[in-house]
Amino acid sequence: MAGLVTVFGSGAMTNSVPETENNDVLFVIGSNTKENHPIVALRMLKAVKNGAKLIIADPRRIPLVKHAHLWLKQRHGTDVALINSIMHVMIKEDLINKKFIEERTEGFAKVAEAVEEYTPAIGEKITGVPREKIIEAARIYAAGKNAAIYYTMGITQHSHGTDNVYSLANLVLMAGNLGRPSVGLNPLRGQNNVQGASDMAAAPNVFPGYQKVTDEAARAKFEAEWKVKLPDKPGMTAIDMMYAAEAGKLKGLYIMGENPVMSDADQKHTIHALKSLEFLVVQDIFMTQTTELADVVLPAACFAEKDGTFTNTDRRVQRVRKALNPPGDARDDSAIIMELSRAMGYDMNYSDMSEVFDEAGRLWQNIAGINYRRIERHGIQWPCPNVEHHGTPYLFKDTFPIGKAKFSAIKFNPSLELPDEEYPFTLSTGRQLLQYHTGTMTRRVKAIDKTAHEAYVEINPADAGRMSIDNGAMVRVTSRRGSIKLKAKVTNVPDVGVVFIPFHYSEAAANVLTNPVYDPICKIPELKVCAVKLEKVQEDNNHAA
Amino acid sequence: MSIKLTIDGKEVEADLGATILQTARKYGIYIPTLCDNPALEPYGGCRLCLVEVEGMPKPTTSCTTPVTEGMKVKTATPTVERLRKTVIELLLSDHPNDCMICERAGDCKLQEFAYFYGLRANRFYGKRRQYTKQDGNPFIERNMDKCILCGQCVRVCNEVQGVGAIDIAYRGFDAKVCPSFERDLNCEFCGQCVSVCPTGALSGRIWEKKGRALNVKEVETTCSYCGCGCQLNLHVRGNEIARVSSKPDTHNEGWLCVKGRFGYEFITSPDRLKTPLIKKDGKFTEATWDEAIAYIAARFKKIVEDHGPDSLAGLSSARCTNEENFLFQKFMRAVIGTNNVDHCARL
Known part of the structure; x- marks a missing residue:
């Protein structure tokens, strides 16, 4: 989201999901919406039924492709070149919104200059998408x-993920597609409360409401509310924490409801980092690959066992x-934190979760008008500055939080590890419809486990044929960091030379x-592109390595 | 453009292109239906919504007839009521009357109409449809002998879900809902079909014998999987979820995906963590909350004393609530004294 904050001054979906059905053009890039945001996809299909044009830009033949008018099958990691090339055409053919550019943006000239070289021919050469x-x-x-x-993680999980986001923002600004219902730029959030966790400042550089910890006025406000002196130096990101643990600088870690051993890039490194800690506390609903490494494991309540709020992908609280x-002695995460806080000598006492929400509202204007009574029946979308306000379905109507939106001139940079002779395949990773994330929950649902039981690697029929790999055969997939053994799923979803593993x-x-190479600004790992090799494995007892 | 007409003597207005049924609903005038669903295209299959229109020789289906200027509609004449009753009787003549053990009893439109029309005995006897049960679908339970061929499942799969996994095959008495060529089912298991089925023909496999209406309370909440934030109704009996549904007036329009609708079994998994665990000599041993909290507090304090607050860090969670995230970062900042707090938004 750092990309969008730089461009607009706010990082969230600009529109509401229900507005999707009134789109007349949908450009879906790096989002397997039908599998990862199934209900958003239904609104997209509704738009298509109403006559909208659907453009998909995705290297894989994702389920939505079936409904698309135009499918741009760009090579993995070449999104900047594709978007620059599209902008090149828009400028050449005078398809840009000059009034909007003039009135509401700055820096257009730099972008026009930067995309000059990305002719459709160059675009075709880099992305593999035909120039027409x-x-x-x-x-x-x-x-x-x-x-x-x-868009989703297909755009962001790259070493140049922020560049990808900047490029999309350039495209939207150039077309003047912001500030009205049903036009905008929409990152779909992958987890139930990513938006909320970000809003509530589970982040090292800000207080709740994106107020910088280095800002003296903001710090003073929080110090007054919490009656304690607060640190003014930004902390470590999750990635930095792992490196600091390995270096012996970080001694203790408290993890609530996450499974970094499974979700972070380069598992060996993560395990080593967590093992290097003096003290690790993990709070979760199940034993996971991460709790195994903990010194103390605390049993938590799941979503159906507690009160609170989630903020969904369109800022709806x-x-x-x-x-x-x-079950048993398991407790709400909030009760555990309060008790731990009291044991550490700081009194945190809330009789009801609504009091916590109200405290956040006192400290952050954008949710000041939201309270439990108002969202009893239907959620409210922030910004909602006061109790008379009905919430904000779409952003940036008259202005941007930073005044004028900023264009950024972006050049194409290839992914950091590309296929070569030794590792000839591109590996991309992601989710599939039935399972969720690290599988802690969904793999314990019998029907899901029965239907999507095993790990697999998707291989294009041409590659499978060339290597005599049958559907269902065991293969070994190896990268420079490690090796795993799993079943081959021969399908035309990935392109030739590409494999995909959930x-x-x-x-x-x-x-x-x-x-584990990261975008320098967002610190998002490059989970969507790395180089691997494939080998057939002799059938034995099917145990994964 | 607005059109003026009368329904049951009441003067009403409708938009051009609206059907009689839509207009009646807008004014709170009840017309019974089995195959109609406001989220789907008009279908005209069940013949229950028949109304009399002045000037038309025969009763007409209100769900497929557009309104016209000056139209005079009667929705509950003895003729249409008699026809409706016959329709229900015909449906019941080929329906197993096993409401006693049906999952949908109390929530079944056919049962409800039988109740309102007072139908117990049936004038029509004859052949009944027989189906061999062949069920590989791990999520959805099908009882085809309870299917009334309203086609809602077929239409929701095609029109809303965009999948088209099923259709109505064969004609007349042999007509039935099945996948193409009765072969492999290309299904996303969203259960939209289950949610629109008016009878007990479709139901969730894990709902079986978990409870119907009695002693079941509904709790409205938000789904905990992806960022869509769908609104769920958890049907709770005892300390267990009996089933999950969603209302049409939610921002997700009542639609859910396979995980939202069927993915809650993990809650009662025997693997759930039930007590705090402290690792001693490489092995986890059970502890009380007092022990665990005191131990953590002592270790955290010692680390802060020896190495400063920045030698501690916290990872909060995009899976937890706003309140929990707020308290977690407050704990790290105000209690520990470090800004070392993050979560995995990036993954």
Whole structure:
């Protein structure tokens, strides 16, 4: 989200999910929406039924492709070149919104200059997308009166992920597609409360509401509310924490509801880092690959066993309600934190979760108008500055939080590890429909486990044929960092030369293979591109390495 | 453009292109239906919504007839009521009357109409459809003998879900809902079909014998999987979820995916952590909360004393609530004294 904050001054979906059905052009890039955001995809299909044009830019034949008018099958990691090339066409054919550029943005000239060299021919050379399709995409997108862009981790999980986001922002600004219903730039959030965790400042550089810890006025406000002196130096990101643990600088770590051993890039490194700690506390609902390494494990309540709120992908604050009692001695995460806080000598006492939310509202204007009473039946989308306000379905109507939006001139940089003679395949990772993330929950649902039981690697039929790999055969996938053994799924979803592994399965964890290189600004790892080799494995007892 | 007409003597207005049924609903005038669903295209299959329109020789289906200027509609004449009753009787004549053990009893439209029309005995006897149960679907339970061929499952799969896994094959008495060529089912297991089925023909496999209406309370909450934030109703009986549903007036329009609708079994998994664990000599041993909290507090304090607050860090969670995240970062900042707090938004 750092990318969007730089460009607009706010990092969230600009529109609401329900507005999607009124799009007349949908440009979906790096998002397997049908599998990862199934209900957003239904709104997209509704738009298509209403006559909207759907452009998909994705290297894989994802389920939505079936409904697309135009499919741009760019090579993995070449999004900047593709978007620059589309912008090149828009500028050449005068399909840009000059009034919007003039009134609401700055820095357009730099971008115009930067994309000059990305002719459709150059675009085709880098991305593999035929130049006619690049031109067609530019024309369709520019012609849309209600055109919106949707993206997810296919854009961000690259060493140049922030560049990808900047490029999309350039495209949206150039077309003047912001500040109205159903037009905008929409990052779809992958987890139930990523938006909320970010808003509530589970982040090293800000207090709740994106208020910088280095800002003296902000710090003073929080110090007054919390009656304690607060640190003014930004802390470590999750990635930095792992390196600091390995270096012996970080001694103790408290993890609540995460499983970094499975979800982070380069598993060996993560395990080594966690083992280097003097003291590790993990709070979760199940034993995971991460709790195994802990000194203390605390049993927590799951979503159906507690009260609170989640903030979804379109900034909608909604209630979570207790329906069941947690098993055994398991407790709400909030109760555990309060108790630990008291034991450390700081009194945290809330009789009800609504008091916590109200405290956050006192400290952050954007949710000041939201309280449990108001969201009893339906959620409210922030910004909602006061109790008379009905919430904000779409952002940037008249202005941007930073005044004028900023164009950024971006050049294409290839992914950091590309296929070579030794490792000839590109590996991409992601989720599949049935399983969720590290599988801690979904693999304990019998019907899901029955239907999506095993890890697999998707291989294009041409590659499989060439290497005599049958569907269902065991293969070994090896990168410079590790090796796993799993079943081959021969399918035309990935292109020739590309393989795909879902990262849900600990017995054949995709993140044993992935490349722990990071976007310099967002610190997002390059989980979408690395180089691997494939080997057939003699059938034995099917145990994964 | 607005059109003026009368329904049951009441003057009403409708938009051009609206159907009689849509207009009646807008004014709170009840017309019974089995195959209609406001989220789907008009279908005209069940014949229950028949109404009389002045000037038309025969009763007409209100769900597929557009309104016209000056139209005079009667929704509950003795003729249409008699026809409706017959439709229900015909449906019941080929329906197993096993409401006693049906998952949908109390939540079944066919049962409800039988109740309102007072139908117990049936005038129509004859052949009944027989199906051999062949069920590989791990999520969805099918009882085809309870299917009334309203086609809602077929239409929701095609129109809303965009999958088209099933259709109505064969004609007349042999008609049935099945995948193409009755072969492999290309299904996303979203269960949209289950949510629109008006009878007990479709149901969730894990709902079986978990409870129907009695002693079941509904708790509205937000799904905990992806960022869509769908609104769920957890149907709770005892300390267990009996089933999950969603209301049409939610921002997700009542639609859910396979995980949201069927993915809650983990809650009652025997693997759930039930007590604090402290590792001693490489092995986890059970501890009380008092022991665990005191131990953690002592270790955290010691680390802060020896190495400063920045030698501690916390990873919060995109899976937890806003309140928990707020308290977690407050704990790290105000209690420990470090800004070393993050979560995995990037993964």
